[in-house]
Amino acid sequence: MPGNSFGKMFRITTFGESHGPLIGVVVDGVPAGLPISEDDINFELSFRRPGYAYTSPRREQDRAKIVSGVFNGRTTGAPIAIVVENTDVDSSYYEKMKYTPRPGHADLPYIFRYGFENWDYRGGGRASGRETVARVAAGAIAKKLLMLLDTKVAGCVEAVDGTRIKEGITFEDVLKSRCRRFRACKEEYEVTFQKILEEAIKEGDSVGALVRVVVDGVPRGLGEPVFDKLKADLAKAVMSIPAVIGFELGIGFEAAYKRGSEVSDELIVVNGDIRWRNNFYGGIVGGISTGEQIVFRCVFKPTSSIRKPIKTVDIRTLEEKTIVVEGRHDPCIGIRGVAVVEAMTAITLVDHAIRSGLIPSTRLSQKDVDVVEDRWKRYREICQHGEGYQ
Numbered sequence: 001m002p003g004n005s006f007g008k009m010f011r012i013t014t015f016g017e018s019h020g021p022l023i024g025v026v027v028d029g030v031p032a033g034l035p036i037s038e039d040d041i042n043f044e045l046s047f048r049r050p051g052y053a054y055t056s057p058r059r060e061q062d063r064a065k066i067v068s069g070v071f072n073g074r075t076t077g078a079p080i081a082i083v084v085e086n087t088d089v090d091s092s093y094y095e096k097m098k099y100t101p102r103p104g105h106a107d108l109p110y111i112f113r114y115g116f117e118n119w120d121y122r123g124g125g126r127a128s129g130r131e132t133v134a135r136v137a138a139g140a141i142a143k144k145l146l147m148l149l150d151t152k153v154a155g156c157v158e159a160v161d162g163t164r165i166k167e168g169i170t171f172e173d174v175l176k177s178r179c180r181r182f183r184a185c186k187e188e189y190e191v192t193f194q195k196i197l198e199e200a201i202k203e204g205d206s207v208g209a210l211v212r213v214v215v216d217g218v219p220r221g222l223g224e225p226v227f228d229k230l231k232a233d234l235a236k237a238v239m240s241i242p243a244v245i246g247f248e249l250g251i252g253f254e255a256a257y258k259r260g261s262e263v264s265d266e267l268i269v270v271n272g273d274i275r276w277r278n279n280f281y282g283g284i285v286g287g288i289s290t291g292e293q294i295v296f297r298c299v300f301k302p303t304s305s306i307r308k309p310i311k312t313v314d315i316r317t318l319e320e321k322t323i324v325v326e327g328r329h330d331p332c333i334g335i336r337g338v339a340v341v342e343a344m345t346a347i348t349l350v351d352h353a354i355r356s357g358l359i360p361s362t363r364l365s366q367k368d369v370d371v372v373e374d375r376w377k378r379y380r381e382i383c384q385h386g387e388g389y390q
């Protein structure tokens with residue numbers, strides 16, 4: 001099976017290349033009756049759009065066009081196809097660079113796998129971060145559908161270039177990061193992150209980032225042991241995002257340095273309900289959601305295309321060469337990457353919610369629709385800026 005699709009019941013297939021005419025996604029398995037508009041999708045796309053300060057200067061409007069599966073503003077049960085045009089394409093840099101692959105990008109592995117003669121070297125082709133427009137568009141549908149269960153997905157930047165936010169971070173902190181340019185989990189870190197980015201840009205360098213995701217209102221019982229455990233599917237969804245090189249659930253890698261007695265967590269009774277006291281394992285135990293918040297982190301590596309000289313090899317002559325990468329690049333992928341991680345999380349959760357029967361697979365009732373619309377409106381209002389940053 002080729003690898004361009006993800007999900008079993010809620011299934012997305014993305015298509016398009018960075019410098020092709022458009023990027024698109026087909027979303028299959030959306031129940032009929034869900035109200036969905038291009039505005040809903042554009043709203044989510046606005047959080048990953050490039051072209052403003054401290055991001056790639058590629059100026060893309062990222063306006064979604066729904067070309068299938070929606071009639072009179074509601075899903076019909078047919079596959080939903082969404083396309084987003086690439087309007088600011090400049091392939092000239094890549095023509096010059098095609099024989100000297102960027103070491104940290106997908107250039108050389110794509111040549112090894114598909115052959116140089118078949119390789120779309122323009123802007124990273126299919127391996128470009130631009131492909132993730134399709135994921136965020138599909139994520140808008142997933143997020144809206146999750147409103148039926150009152151499940152809300154939010155992400156923020158917890159660390160940039162070694163500066164980490166250590167104070168207790170609440171779900172509200174994470175959600176409100178949508179109103180912040182650098183997506184910092186806490187407002188007061190915005191200035192610090194800005195300075196780090198300014199310095200990196202001045203030096204022609206890039207920085208890595210740690211992204212935290214919190215999901216609130218998670219129903220119990222999501223996950224299909226043993227190979228489709230919720231943690232396994234989430235890890236796959238997130239690790240499939242370009243530039244993500246690490247994933248940890250709950251206390252994650254810290255567990256390696258702990259005793260069982262320190263992190264065994266405890267079951268307690270709160271208001272007549274069984275709960276986990278500390279949620280050390282990020283809301284998933286046995287591969288099944290516990291009903292506690294899902295909490296995980298992922299790491300975005302520093303952008304590999306930088307203006308500082310880097311060593312590579314000319315694939316025609318096998319001579320070692322030093323290159324300075326041109327083109328338009330993000331100094332810190334993690335900031336725009338938050339929207340992509342949120343989208344992949346929502347897609348994974350909605351897939352499991354349909355698989356477990358918590359969200360109907362065929363059609364929503366009018367009552368369901370009213371609930372979804374009401375909660376979605378509130379979710380959108382939380383971001384005061386409404387349209388993301390310009």
Ligand SMILES: Cc1cc2nc3c(=O)[nH]c(=O)nc-3n(C[C@H](O)[C@H](O)[C@H](O)COP(=O)(O)O)c2cc1C
Pocket residue numbers: 048056104105106124127128129130132241242243244301303304305328329330333336337340
């Ligand atoms: C939103 C987003 C934007 C990205 N922008 C860039 C970029 O400007 N320059 C770059 O070299 N890589 C960028 N990347 C990362 C590359 O696509 C990625 O490093 C490459 O496909 C290799 O895959 P890997 O890092 O997962 O191994 C971006 C990724 C995302 C998610």
